[in-house]
Amino acid sequence: MNIVVCLKQILDPEIPAQDFRIDQERKEPTQGNASLVISPFDENALEVALQMRERAGEGRVTAISIGSSSGTLALRKALAVKADQAVHVAAEGTINSFTAAAILGAALKKLEFDVVLCGRQAGDWDFGVVGPLLAESLGIPCVPFVTEASYAGGAIQAKRQTLDGYDLVKAPLPVVLTVTNASTNNLRYPKVKDVMMADRKEILAWEAATLLGGESPDASIEVRDLFIPVHKVECELIEGDNATEKALKLARRMRELKLV
Amino acid sequence: MDIPTREVYWNVHAYVLLMYAMAAVSVGAFLYGFYRKISPIKIGAHDISLDRWPERLRGVYLWEKRFFRQKTAGFMHFVMLWGAVLLFLGTVVVFIHEDLRIRIMAGSFYLVFQSLILDIAGFLAIVGMIVALARRHLFRPARLANGTAADSLLLVLLLALLVTGFLVQGVRIVATRDLWGAWSPVGLAFGVGISPLIADPGAQLLAHKSLWLLHAALAFATIGIIPYTKLGHLIVAPVNVFLRPLDGTGIPRPIDFEKEGVLGVATISDFTAKQLLDLEACTACGRCEERCPAARTNKPLSPRQLILDLRSELRARRATGVGSQKPDQEKAEPAPADLLVPRAIADEAIWSCTTCLACQKECPAHIEPVPKIIGLRRYQVMEVGEFPAKLEEASNSLEKRGHPFTGISVSRAAWMEGLDDVDAHLNAKEAGTLFWVGCSAALNERTMKIAAAFYRVLTAAGIEFRILGTKEPCCGDPVRRIGNEYQYASIVQQNLDTFKSQNITSIVTTCPHCFSAFKNDYAQFGGNLNVTHHSQFILDLMRSGKISLAGTADKKLTYHDPCYLGRYNDVYEPPRAVLAGARLVEMPSSRSSSTCCGGGGGRFWIDEQPQSRVSYLRMQEIIDSRAEAVVTACPFCMLMLDEAAKSKAKGQVEVIDLAEWVLQRIGTSDAVPV
Numbered sequence: 065m066n067i068v069v070c071l072k073q074i075l076d077p078e079i080p081a082q083d084f085r086i087d088q089e090r091k092e093p094t095q096g097n098a099s100l101v102i103s104p105f106d107e108n109a110l111e112v113a114l115q116m117r118e119r120a121g122e123g124r125v126t127a128i129s130i131g132s133s134s135g136t137l138a139l140r141k142a143l144a145v146k147a148d149q150a151v152h153v154a155a156e157g158t159i160n161s162f163t164a165a166a167i168l169g170a171a172l173k174k175l176e177f178d179v180v181l182c183g184r185q186a187g188d189w190d191f192g193v194v195g196p197l198l199a200e201s202l203g204i205p206c207v208p209f210v211t212e213a214s215y216a217g218g219a220i221q222a223k224r225q226t227l228d229g230y231d232l233v234k235a236p237l238p239v240v241l242t243v244t245n246a247s248t249n250n251l252r253y254p255k256v257k258d259v260m261m262a263d264r265k266e267i268l269a270w271e272a273a274t275l276l277g278g279e280s281p282d283a284s285i286e287v288r289d290l291f292i293p294v295h296k297v298e299c300e301l302i303e304g305d306n307a308t309e310k311a312l313k314l315a316r317r318m319r320e321l322k323l324v
Numbered sequence: 325m326d327i328p329t330r331e332v333y334w335n336v337h338a339y340v341l342l343m344y345a346m347a348a349v350s351v352g353a354f355l356y357g358f359y360r361k362i363s364p365i366k367i368g369a370h371d372i373s374l375d376r377w378p379e380r381l382r383g384v385y386l387w388e389k390r391f392f393r394q395k396t397a398g399f400m401h402f403v404m405l406w407g408a409v410l411l412f413l414g415t416v417v418v419f420i421h422e423d424l425r426i427r428i429m430a431g432s433f434y435l436v437f438q439s440l441i442l443d444i445a446g447f448l449a450i451v452g453m454i455v456a457l458a459r460r461h462l463f464r465p466a467r468l469a470n471g472t473a474a475d476s477l478l479l480v481l482l483l484a485l486l487v488t489g490f491l492v493q494g495v496r497i498v499a500t501r502d503l504w505g506a507w508s509p510v511g512l513a514f515g516v517g518i519s520p521l522i523a524d525p526g527a528q529l530l531a532h533k534s535l536w537l538l539h540a541a542l543a544f545a546t547i548g549i550i551p552y553t554k555l556g557h558l559i560v561a562p563v564n565v566f567l568r569p570l571d572g573t574g575i576p577r578p579i580d581f582e583k584e585g586v587l588g589v590a591t592i593s594d595f596t597a598k599q600l601l602d603l604e605a606c607t608a609c610g611r612c613e614e615r616c617p618a619a620r621t622n623k624p625l626s627p628r629q630l631i632l633d634l635r636s637e638l639r640a641r642r643a644t645g646v647g648s649q650k651p652d653q654e655k656a657e658p659a660p661a662d663l664l665v666p667r668a669i670a671d672e673a674i675w676s677c678t679t680c681l682a683c684q685k686e687c688p689a690h691i692e693p694v695p696k697i698i699g700l701r702r703y704q705v706m707e708v709g710e711f712p713a714k715l716e717e718a719s720n721s722l723e724k725r726g727h728p729f730t731g732i733s734v735s736r737a738a739w740m741e742g743l744d745d746v747d748a749h750l751n752a753k754e755a756g757t758l759f760w761v762g763c764s765a766a767l768n769e770r771t772m773k774i775a776a777a778f779y780r781v782l783t784a785a786g787i788e789f790r791i792l793g794t795k796e797p798c799c800g801d802p803v804r805r806i807g808n809e810y811q812y813a814s815i816v817q818q819n820l821d822t823f824k825s826q827n828i829t830s831i832v833t834t835c836p837h838c839f840s841a842f843k844n845d846y847a848q849f850g851g852n853l854n855v856t857h858h859s860q861f862i863l864d865l866m867r868s869g870k871i872s873l874a875g876t877a878d879k880k881l882t883y884h885d886p887c888y889l890g891r892y893n894d895v896y897e898p899p900r901a902v903l904a905g906a907r908l909v910e911m912p913s914s915r916s917s918s919t920c921c922g923g924g925g926g927r928f929w930i931d932e933q934p935q936s937r938v939s940y941l942r943m944q945e946i947i948d949s950r951a952e953a954v955v956t957a958c959p960f961c962m963l964m965l966d967e968a969a970k971s972k973a974k975g976q977v978e979v980i981d982l983a984e985w986v987l988q989r990i991g992t993s994d995a996v997p998v
């Protein structure tokens with residue numbers, strides 16, 4: 065069984081609000097001192113892939129990531145938790161969900177796969193459409209919101225989270241699963257020896273442009289504006305000698321402001 | 325007049341050969357016993373060092389100080405130990421006198437040393453033993469609760485040994501009408517006491533003979549069983565003290581990742597030889613457990629139990645002969661059946677330790693539980709990859725964002741807001757001293773006030789210093805204590821490179837964890853930094869007149885010793901000297917017996933049930949001191965105690981840092997008033 069996990073490397077979602085800045089030109093957040101991390105749901109997807117391979121007792125896990133050369137950090141991490149192979153697809157310019165799905169689709173043509181795993185949505189833009197778009201472009205089924213999956217009898221059995229519980233879904237191969245987080249799929253901690261080995265492993269380097277045969281994929285959507293919402297809070301302290309007086313003044317003030 | 329002496333083997337010449345036979349058996353048993361006890365430690369990597377032996381010897385001499393951390397137990401051990409040593413010397417004198425025929429047992433030496441001093445020593449030892457028995461059976465401290473019958477039996481044996489000794493002596497004095505008998509007052513008293521029972525000379529001779537035989541038998545039996553019983557500590561403990569690590573008590577050793585086979589401690593043979601000797605030196609006295617904050621808050625860790633469990637493991641190995649191959653070659657994968665965690669040591673036990681070092685400072689045998697616990701953690705983290713989720717998060721966060729916290733809302737720049745000349749200090753490439761803020765002070769709303777306060781103190785004193793601002797990384801202390809040595813080694817390397825490239829050789833910090841790391845741990849990696857804690861720095865500023873403190877001391881304060889400042893680095897006095905003008909009350913648990921705040925060793929990240937919070941234990945001691953505010957000198961202590969002050973002390977106790985207290989008194993701020 066061949067499993068491909070798509071990993072997106074994003075800006076650390078834990079940047080303190082104070083440090084978060086936007087590049088108005090490019091309509092993108094600036095990196096500043098923040099680091100790049102694997103998008104949280106993609107970490108869950110990686111863990112699900114590793115568990116599937118363990119349960120089946122066989123299989124190959126390939127991790128793939130698109131982006132600038134710094135994207136290899138995510139792939140090193142994947143190798144450290146013992147993904148079998150890693151592919152980095154270098155791509156220029158802004159990549160949105162549509163272009164990402166197109167590049168991944170092209171890359172998958174060069175890889176053997178039975179199951180493709182994505183996080184349910186990226187931790188930066190939260191669009192949540194790469195998985196379904198990818199499935200559509202490949203013409204295969206997509207099961208979203210999966211927390212656990214295993215391979216049995218030529219099909220995939222997946223636990224799919226719903227509002228009030230879960231569905232057990234059976235799907236034929238090949239299939240795309242988008243993974244959501246659960247207590248069962250936090251990414252394992254890599255062993256030091258595997259981290260050291262991962263540093264020595266080769267990462268396949270592909271070019272998006274070559275994969276797409278020179279065509280540039282349709283971006284389909286455009287970001288018109290990007291800004292940090294400003295929450296304005298005005299605070300007024302009501303003075304008073306005792307609770308009754310304060311309450312009276314508060315009531316008067318609220319009426320003045322037409323709040324009651 | 326005769327020269328004072330006595331006839332050795334009076335009345336018992338016929339049994340001297342028998343005595344030598346007993347001696348041979350006893351010494352044989354003694355030597356074999358120790359060989360059997362000690363030789364298994366060679367399964368551990370060799371790390372026994374005899375360098376700087378005068379310092380080591382001095383430590384053995386000063387060892388008694390440790391006894392007296394507990395007064396009754398100290399007295400008891402003191403008189404029993406010195407009683408035993410002196411009485412043994414007395415035997416040596418007899419040997420020299422009789423067997424080597426060098427007649428030294430005569431004259432005033434005989435009277436003063438061989439008679440009077442030994443008599444008193446023996447008597448005090450008897451008192452010590454009675455005290456020991458009384459402690460075991462009448463006024464039993466909790467830590468002796470699981471003493472065994474065998475322990476008591478040993479005391480009775482020793483008591484019988486001394487009493488028969490005095491009886492032999494007493495009967496001899498009475499029977500021979502010894503002119504010098506009064507120089508052995510206790511022996512004489514025993515003789516006079518028993519004489520009504522044995523009035524006629526024949527009975528006296530018989531009594532003397534039988535008592536002598538009994539005494540000899542008891543003496544040789546005692547010597548013979550030393551290595552097989554708890555008495556073994558008589559020998560192993562001082563040897564262990566002598567061989568103790570001289571630098572960096574409690575600091576784990578670095579790992580050579582290229583060479584090491586198994587990372588951390590998987591099985592008993594992964595400990596070093598000295599660490600294994602520790603196990604045989606333990607007397608199960610329980611002093612460590614009594615001070616251990618984890619044990620005191622009912623966590624599944626007791627340092628004593630840990631040592632004893634590891635010792636059982638070592639002894640079981642000795643019995644089966646497993647693991648006797650030397651670990652020279654590349655170590656193979658440990659056999660699953662030999663893994664210590666969780667079979668012999670509970671997983672939660674190793675994660676309950678705050679690495680506070682209280683156990684080690686208390687242990688009369690200088691046993692070190694902390695590096696052992698860290699060794700066990702290392703294996704869990706680096707080889708198994710399984711450890712508490714919160715600690716995983718901290719490790720991950722440190723890797724991703726250069727600090728061990730998750731979910732924080734403040735930026736590293738926040739503490740600098742509103743301070744004067746920040747840019748100048750950020751760019752002060754030439755100014756020697758670096759004010760290292762540390763993650764715990766920089767990244768929390770409460771603790772960043774400590775950083776700002778110390779910054780202001782430095783400014784007020786006109787000190788030239790630099791800061792790294794948002795470029796400041798983490799010192800790595802949390803991951804080292806968690807057992808992630810691989811991550812730690814790379815952090816240290818990066819930081820040392822940064823220091824080198826920026827010409828940083830001298831550092832002052834408000835965080836004892838950073839302080840201790842730079843001072844002790846980084847030195848293992850070739851760091852040669854001049855590190856000062858802000859308590860020391862402020863004291864220097866006061867002494868050199870760069871700042872002077874004014875203002876009245878209105879509130880009653882107490883001082884909480886941070887573990888990594890006090891126990892790890894012996895910095896107890898500077899903060900107290902800074903607080904000289906305050907109304908300071910000391911808690912009974914202070915200085916080296918200070919109770920941990922609960923935040924060390926990665927425990928800061930672990931959520932605890934309120935009833936088992938170490939910080940609440942400490943807060944209760946603070947409340948009991950009746951102080952209105954507690955001063956500390958560590959941002960982690962601040963966070964732990966501040967939470968406890970709010971919830972446990974219902975806001976009745978204020979928690980402040982030394983820097984904040986000082987700043988108020990140099991009158992340049994409107995910060996936290998105390």
Ligand code: SF4
Nearest residue numbers: 616677678680681683
């Ligand atoms: S270091 Fe502290 S918490 Fe750990 S075992 Fe020793 S006394 Fe207990």
Ligand code: SF4
Nearest residue numbers: 606607609610612687
């Ligand atoms: S480790 Fe030390 S303090 Fe603890 S029980 Fe053993 S001898 Fe006593």
